[in-house]
Amino acid sequence: MSSTFGHTFRITTFGESHGAAVGVVVDGCPPRLPLSLADIQTDLDRRRPGQSRLVTQRNEADTAELLSGVFEGRTTGTPIALVVHNADQNPGAYDHLRDVYRPSHADYTFDAKYGFRDHRGGGRSSARETIGRVAGGAVARRLLTEVAGIEVLGWVSSVHTIDAEVHAATVTRADVEATPTRCPDPRAAEAMVHAIEAARADGDSLGGVVTCVARNVPSGLGEPVFDKLDAQLAGAMLSLPAAKGFEIGSGFAGSRLTGRQHNDPFVPAADRPGGVATSSNFAGGVQGGISNGEAVLFRVAFKPTATISSPQTTVTRAAEPTTLAAKGRHDPCVLPRAVPLVEAMTCLVLADLWLRQRSVDVLPRRPDDR
Amino acid sequence: MSSTFGHTFRITTFGESHGAAVGVVVDGCPPRLPLSLADIQTDLDRRRPGQSRLVTQRNEADTAELLSGVFEGRTTGTPIALVVHNADQNPGAYDHLRDVYRPSHADYTFDAKYGFRDHRGGGRSSARETIGRVAGGAVARRLLTEVAGIEVLGWVSSVHTIDAEVHAATVTRADVEATPTRCPDPRAAEAMVHAIEAARADGDSLGGVVTCVARNVPSGLGEPVFDKLDAQLAGAMLSLPAAKGFEIGSGFAGSRLTGRQHNDPFVPAADRPGGVATSSNFAGGVQGGISNGEAVLFRVAFKPTATISSPQTTVTRAAEPTTLAAKGRHDPCVLPRAVPLVEAMTCLVLADLWLRQRSVDVLPRRPDDR
């Protein structure tokens, strides 16, 4: 297990889908940051089940409790522990899975790794684990807002074959939250609603892509050569359940361009701290693993939900063939709920790198340095 | 800076393009592993400049010296230090770059971050930094071969718009090394040679994609929830110079499928240690962040080389507009040399996770556990 993420701003998450609780310990948050439970609950509410008819109907309010690290409305510099008790536990509902592996879930691999079968709704591999990430990410977001004015905004840019048209430079949180799809293109959003409902009715499920932008990121964030900003983002995103791909800036499409097409010319920019901007942004805001002051822009691919109510071929723990069809509640498409997860991990990466840059900016820059 | 990679099998790299040397310290390699300089030199030779007319003509033999950690042909369990002295240093050749930022290089961001301009060929952001990774990866590869029979094999699957047809299950190292492109599809390889030479002649450059497979990976590797196998691979790949995207298994294309299409059915497989296989592999060998015994299969997108000999718009360190055209030697397409880099990082990730799994497999499995 490796349940700790980050170097200086660090979270440690815990909890299983049908255990007593899930939660997070945030360590390394600077002291004196104004922080309230409301800051955290806002993001948890965007992640929680039952928020719309598009997502799983598991009935959880996902109310966070704050156990430590905040005093008189501000952080103290000590670890912040946040816990969400599992209300709608129903482990008995999973008894039929005790001895069978659900296809494209982590049932078999967890068993292969740990020699242990926690069949209750995926146990630790359940998306419920991400509650701790979202709670920790909300603390990171508060820090980014307070110290750097960095804004992190994600949205659903495709579901199945429906592609949204979104202007990354101007899209707002309000645009994203306007529909339960979290797709800010109203026409695509409507098509997505129909597609998701059709998939559910058909016992099927859909995948899609989340796009995320971080705005107002100062140049200089990222720690070459292994903790580059893009490397940290890629690792963070692929640690999310159901994520299958990551690309930044031009991404895979950029590999089909030439250097002349792809290079981002530098231009003077008096309004930027460094006085420099690029006139295009194929880089996605990162050069040599370090932010360059442009918008950090990337995309994350999510596979279709593994749980479907159609019958599927699989095997038992004894490796004997069997057939399985999911019962009960599940998300026919994880995309709407994936948006706050992508944002949370982005906030965690940026908060950590922002704090780490503090130990680089130690000695004075000489007049001729810049 | 963060020049250390890995948790249990760890490398720390050092060195700049035009400093005295580049190298690596490998810490955590188990003792008693047979290891010779030849094991390492083989991979370095696949990475080195001047190996073919397709790559940069910088004249470096890149001969490794072994400073510690090996005695009488076997590792001792102590740190293995490997150094490659820079032979073809010519820092003077970069004097014209002292006060100008090359577009789409890390010149500006390193300056913004460190307040320091090491203009000599990119300094630490040069691809020369990857020598340490390849040397460390060669040690990891030796370990994987010796203890697990794991094979890691990469190849060029596209350059610009030329896509190769390759059968991932059967392609061999010999197929890959048959041409200087490292593309095992002869027809595509020939087209790639022409395209790369045309780009060079035109003062332009090309990008492309490396595909990599790891075969015979036992099920159980990967440390949820943050050090999942796919998360580690994604982070490792995006830490490579010029990498812009990562996808595993079905990747971005998989986000356009439905769950019924995408789920990998489990089937009995008497020849597998766990007795279980999947009849398709959209997962790319990883479920819930843990290897499932299938081939681990992923793709990495590389942008076109930033250095081109055409004139480009940029700015000076004083943020004044200027024009720049690269002189001298550089790679018109990094893809052929990217293959050993992708393999090296893959070997490092797998060796680390393989060793980490040792601390999970501690207590006996009960008869009814599997």
Next chain:
Amino acid sequence: MSSTFGHTFRITTFGESHGAAVGVVVDGCPPRLPLSLADIQTDLDRRRPGQSRLVTQRNEADTAELLSGVFEGRTTGTPIALVVHNADQNPGAYDHLRDVYRPSHADYTFDAKYGFRDHRGGGRSSARETIGRVAGGAVARRLLTEVAGIEVLGWVSSVHTIDAEVHAATVTRADVEATPTRCPDPRAAEAMVHAIEAARADGDSLGGVVTCVARNVPSGLGEPVFDKLDAQLAGAMLSLPAAKGFEIGSGFAGSRLTGRQHNDPFVPAADRPGGVATSSNFAGGVQGGISNGEAVLFRVAFKPTATISSPQTTVTRAAEPTTLAAKGRHDPCVLPRAVPLVEAMTCLVLADLWLRQRSVDVLPRRPDDR
């Protein structure tokens, strides 16, 4: 803040003296370990206040709740979260400390570091923070017992100027727990009781020394050069509240011997796995930072409790002179309660190094290797 301890077997603690709760997340515990709350409560009960008239009378049952990581009586390999709610919170009792620094407490230094005054009974610097360590240590102890038969036993070997005579090779847990002093020498224990009661009556406090032995430690534990067994123990012990010194084996007294006196001769020992023992143990069971199969034996010095009820000279937050006398409950001598803390940290160090040794023991030993 750095609230995570360990490399492979890791704990992250949280919580303040008068916040909602204190607790721990244990990450890296192998799966399939039998574990119950009773295993943990036993050690918590030895640490808790109010257990005897010698310690603080704060009224806390310190009952642990298990939030995750255990299913059907065994660990699952996922993080184990344990929480103890603070029952006897009385933050108002500390209002008079809001603007004054208690001498030889961490009041001033926490304020200097964090720019924040959590005056409620020391906040994070309270000994209450160690509940998480003890709970995590109890899990580690269970692992050590189960996989290695290692026994960790500490006792009070001195209080003030009263020195106990204890035979480290034969003393038992029952001997230690026979009196509330946790000193297994009955005569010294009686004198300690009198001394502690006299100190309390006099508004004063006493320090002392805890000795600890780890028995049946296999040879080979410890990770040179920085995570040597003795270095890990020293760091762990000095992280305990009120600890001022650590010595292993001959310690400071050994620095006054000669090599001829101090060297431990090797002798054949057919009953040992390595076939080798030493006929003396000035080393304290560690050579070159690695266990040698002998008993690991060390001592930890604790200063007298900083809280005393006599009036003391100090300053306010505004750096103005004032006088302060402690009110209410506190330990006149921390030694009896320090024993489970020393044991917990020892168990954590040993469990971590035991698991780490698993990644060293990978390749077969050759016939002539041993």
Next chain:
Amino acid sequence: MSSTFGHTFRITTFGESHGAAVGVVVDGCPPRLPLSLADIQTDLDRRRPGQSRLVTQRNEADTAELLSGVFEGRTTGTPIALVVHNADQNPGAYDHLRDVYRPSHADYTFDAKYGFRDHRGGGRSSARETIGRVAGGAVARRLLTEVAGIEVLGWVSSVHTIDAEVHAATVTRADVEATPTRCPDPRAAEAMVHAIEAARADGDSLGGVVTCVARNVPSGLGEPVFDKLDAQLAGAMLSLPAAKGFEIGSGFAGSRLTGRQHNDPFVPAADRPGGVATSSNFAGGVQGGISNGEAVLFRVAFKPTATISSPQTTVTRAAEPTTLAAKGRHDPCVLPRAVPLVEAMTCLVLADLWLRQRSVDVLPRRPDDR
């Protein structure tokens, strides 16, 4: 192996006594720090063999080479690699040790751990390994001087039963370096010279104690609860070869005082940044694991050198009894050469904690905070 030390300012050391070279990679040193080889060589010269008749006569100039990380006289923010080639290798001189364990060395434990016998002068367990630490420590010292004016000074305070009288507040580097003993009390120094020479003549060896002070340490350094300043120092010191004990401030003697005697009263101090000082310093400059602005003062016990030329009882690798007497050169007393090691580790700890404090001091302190 764990050859990396530090969190933000990190060193990774490598090399064996009779391999090709020893060295260090320093990662995390801020850019723009003036640094020259002379800065490093000064400390290496204080550590090197053959510097006086009191130490081993192995003939090594220990000249460092700088491979990376410094450009035009200043650090670049990239890893600094420093290598010292082993000149006076004579592995043949150790052939008689191939199958025998030297008492109180790490011969047996390295073999037990690694299943590998590097008999050449201790291999990695040789004190020669500390060259990397001293070189890395010299970089840390340069940083501390430049950014904080922190001075780290150690000296020999006892050899065998000879105790020096030294005034910790006023002793200078010149006092320490006045004699080859590095004991600044001339009378004790003279007695130490005689004692060491007598021990050598007698085929015996001596231990002793190094005391170290860090002056001008700002309040606020140290990361509770596990990376407290005193915990980090204790771990660092016990990682040094031959170290058997650590105590800070009052240490073991303090455990025999009462709280009234031991508490350090706070007093106003207009000349201190925090406006607060203590009128005594039993704490040794650390309260709650955080520096309080007073001198950080601690002691480290070293055992007598294990290598003696008198015959000793031991066993072979086959666990058969034998007799061994050391031949050739060795230190009859490590204390004079231990001083730069203690200083180096202290500098590394302080530089790391100083940089880490940067990520705590992020948000503004409110007027009423202090």
